[in-house]
Amino acid sequence: xxxILKLGFVLMIFCIVSAGALAYVYIFxxxxxxxxxxxxxxxxxxxxxxxxxxFNVIKIGSKEAYQGLSGKDIVGTVFFASPRGYSSNINMLxxxxxxxxxxxxxxxxxxxxxxxxxxxxxxxFLDQFLGKMAGDQIEAKKDIDAITGATISSRAVCRGVRxxxxxxxxxxxxxx
Amino acid sequence: xxLWKDFNQGLIKxxxxxxxxxxxxxxxxxxxxxxxALGMSAATAFVIICSNIVVxxxxxxxxxxxxxxxFIIIISTFVTIADYIMQAFTPDLHHALGVxxxxxxxxxxxxxxxxxxxxxxxxxxxxxxxxxxxxxFALALGSIAVVREFLGAGxxxxxxxxxxxxxxxxxxxxxxxxxxxxxxxxxxxxxEKKVQ
Numbered sequence: 496x497x498x499i500l501k502l503g504f505v506l507m508i509f510c511i512v513s514a515g516a517l518a519y520v521y522i523f524x525x526x527x528x529x530x531x532x533x534x535x536x537x538x539x540x541x542x543x544x545x546x547x548x549x550f551n552v553i554k555i556g557s558k559e560a561y562q563g564l565s566g567k568d569i570v571g572t573v574f575f576a577s578p579r580g581y582s583s584n585i586n587m588l589x590x591x592x593x594x595x596x597x598x599x600x601x602x603x604x605x606x607x608x609x610x611x612x613x614x615x616x617x618x619x620f621l622d623q624f625l626g627k628m629a630g631d632q633i634e635a636k637k638d639i640d641a642i643t644g645a646t647i648s649s650r651a652v653c654r655g656v657r658x659x660x661x662x663x664x665x666x667x668x669x670x671x
Numbered sequence: 672x673x674l675w676k677d678f679n680q681g682l683i684k685x686x687x688x689x690x691x692x693x694x695x696x697x698x699x700x701x702x703x704x705x706x707x708a709l710g711m712s713a714a715t716a717f718v719i720i721c722s723n724i725v726v727x728x729x730x731x732x733x734x735x736x737x738x739x740x741x742f743i744i745i746i747s748t749f750v751t752i753a754d755y756i757m758q759a760f761t762p763d764l765h766h767a768l769g770v771x772x773x774x775x776x777x778x779x780x781x782x783x784x785x786x787x788x789x790x791x792x793x794x795x796x797x798x799x800x801x802x803x804x805x806x807x808f809a810l811a812l813g814s815i816a817v818v819r820e821f822l823g824a825g826x827x828x829x830x831x832x833x834x835x836x837x838x839x840x841x842x843x844x845x846x847x848x849x850x851x852x853x854x855x856x857x858x859x860x861x862x863e864k865k866v867q
Contacts, residue, residue, distance in 0.1 A: 502737050509741050513748040520752045527759035535762065609703060610823065610843040644840070 543590030543599030546570040555666045563590070571598060574662050576655035580605060581612050581647040589659035595667075597627045597656065605648075612648035620649070629660040677788075677796045681803030687780045688811035688852070689859050694780040697771050698812055699848040705828045708816035709809070710764040714757065714772060716805030718749045719781050723801035726789040733790075742785045743776070750775045780804060811855070818851045819843055 540550050540561055547563025547570050554560075561573040571592040577584045583606030592598040602616040614620065623639050633653050635641040641649035685691055688698050697715070701707040725745050726733075733741050754772050757765040765772065775781070784804055789797040821827055823842030825835040841847050 502734055505732075505734055506737055506740060506744075509744050513744050516748055517751055520755050524755040524759040528755070528762075531759065531762045608844070610840045 539588055539601045539603055540573050540590075543588050543601050544571045544573050544592065545599065546592065553666075555662055558662065560662065560666070569593065572663065572666065574659035576658045576662075578651040578655040578658065580607050580615075580651040581645070582607055585615070585648065585651050585655060587652065587655045589656055591659065591663045595628050595663065597624050597660070600624055600652075600656065602652075607645065607648045611642065611645040614642045614645060615648045615652050621652075624652075624656050627656065627660070629664045631660075633657050633660075674796060674799055677792075678799040678803040681800065681805075681807040682810065683807070683859070686807040686811055686859075687783075687804055688808060688815075689856050691783075692856075693783055694778050694808060695852075697774065697778055698815065698852070699845060701768060701771050702812050702815040702819055702848055702851075703823070703843040704767075704820045705813065705816045706764070707767055708812040710757075710761070710768055711771065712805065712809035712812050714753045714768070715775055715778060715780070715808055716802075717753050718746060718775055718778075719784060719805045719808075720798060720801035721749045722746045722781055722785055723789040723797040724794055726785045727792060727794040727797035730790050738790065739782075739786070742782055742790075746781050746785070747776045780808060814855060815848065815851045818855075819847050823847055 537550070540563070541547060544563040546565055548565045549563075550573070551562040551564060552559055553562050553572070555574075559575065562569055563571045563573060571590055573588050573590045575586070575588055577586045579585075585605040585607070586603045588601045588603060589597060590599040600621045602621075605613070605616065607613050607615065620640075620642055624633070627633055632638045633656055635646060635649040635653045639649065639653055681687065683690075687694050694715075697711055701711045722742070722745050726742060729741075750773065753775070754765075757768075757772060784800060788800045792800070817827060819842045821832065822839050823844075825831055825833045825838040839847075842851070
């Protein structure tokens with residue numbers, strides 16, 4: 496009995512010291528980590544809507560979207576879409592400018608097959624969507640060149656863009 | 672002389688990946704590009720060296736019966752510290768390595784060195800053993816990654832060397848890792864026979 500208590504006590508001391516060390520590192524790094532996350536997110540918003548200087552969060556139904564502002568003018572909106580790809584949800588941001596055209600796409604996170612599905616994050620693939628509008632045909636292998644060996648991931652990205660354009664139309668109707 | 676031996680043996684003679692065949696999980700997963708391999712090696716080196724030093728320092732107070740849970744507490748503390756620091760200072764690398772950073776905890780090289788070496792040897796020897804083992808790990812991971820990135824993506828360190836359309840995609844996928852490791856092990860075994 497005494498032995499068990501002694502061992503438990505030693506283990507407890509180790510846990511306390513370890514927790515203390517971790518708490519110290521956490522306090523020291525946490526502000527920096529949060530800042531990185533915020534900066535990365537703002538950078539990705541700007542990359543899909545280059546004209547915007549700042550962003551406002553707006554609600555469309557239950558989803559959030561980001562209205563891009565330059566001074567007082569609304570220069571477009573960034574929509575979030577998360578279509579199901581081959582092995583993961585492809586989380587993407589789609590920027591739509593004031594002419595109702597796609598101004599940029601960024602894949603924020605995905606877990607597709609390395610070397611195949613991950614090629615959908617490449618600029619040469621995503622640039623095909625620039626200038627597309629709601630009502631345009633956006634279908635992989637027909638209107639968009641799919642990535643070889645990654646048809647399912649390519650289709651998912653097309654679906655994501657269509658979803659964002661739909662959200663954009665919905666949002667326009669609400670306003671009118 | 673033994674100091675030199677402690678440092679040296681992890682490099683080739685007892686190379687953790689290619690000779691002892693431990694720590695294969697992160698090796699297979701992150702050796703698809705050289706940058707990932709170097710980042711992983713650096714994070715693992717930090718954990719091995721620190722945990723070896725702490726385990727060697729505390730080897731006289733740690734009761735024998737609960738040494739494994741204590742090693743795991745020490746190792747996971749350092750892994751979490753490495754995780755936070757990478758998240759704060761190298762967010763891109765942290766993003767690329769993803770779940771494999773927390774998984775350093777279960778890298779058997781680290782627990783293996785704590786149990787087999789650091790628990791029985793003085794601090795200096797353990798530190799050198801840690802440095803040697805991490806260099807051996809980095810050497811193995813780096814050479815696998817150079818082969819895989821060159822053949823599979825047509826680039827090294829992200830610099831394109833030939834048209835990626837000619838690259839064999841299979842090399843950056845898991846089978847490529849097995850194939851490369853197999854050839855490297857065969858090469859080392861052949862060299863060993865020649866030396867003898």
